[in-house]
Amino acid sequence: MANLWLDSFCLLVYAARLYVTGTVGLQCQEGGQIDAIEQPESSVANGCNLNNRIQEPPPSSFISALGTKAVKPPQLQKMADKNAKINAKMARVCPELASEYARYPLQMKSWVSPDAMGPNKNPCWISAPRGTTERKDDYAFGAGKKGWGYYHLLTRDSYTILYARLTNEMPGCCCAFSAEARRQMSDWDDVKTIVYNRSVATIPDDAQAKKDAIRLAQGVAQAHYHEGQNFQLAVGVATTAATGF
């Protein structure tokens, strides 16, 4: 699980770097090294070569073809597949987690307050009475700090709610020795861990969530969590975190 997580994190940081700076050759410490990928030669694009002959710059379709190839080495594909499996598992165990706002690995800078407006001008908390059974996409229903209602998956409350539910909802154990029952049990356990880690995370970032969960287990006082009125991808945070990892 730790390796899987690390791989996914490396992939994300790597993809973000490639996207932001075009640089390559990122290393992740615990065996997560990714081979450097050659970039298209810029000297060719300058129209020069060693013989000083004027050369046509390569057509842009050629460059974009190289670019496409560069971001899909087999390692990246493998990590993307692993993440897709985790996301499928999450959706199976907990339908709310099929939301794009819950997609693993989470990499955002700050939880959004239930008082704030979420995406598409939808409130992050919608009041609803206890006992409501209707599901709402991108929200979890339950009791959070504003009382009963729908909490957007951008709020930390949504994970507290989902964790409480998962804890009470162990998969049925009618045929506990079948392979299928074991699979369900192990899926449930994996998803419960992800949800728990998010519920104690200072920011909505699975890398940070894991650190926060460990700190909490060790009895180290938890840092205050960050809650904002907005949400944002944590590309900068991820890049910085990779070096101190």
Ligand SMILES: *[C@@H]1O[C@H](CO)[C@@H](O)[C@H](O)[C@H]1NC(C)=O
């Ligand atoms: C959740 O945190 C625990 C530490 O308490 C860690 O061992 C585990 O790998 C984390 N899980 C995920 C999915 O990050």
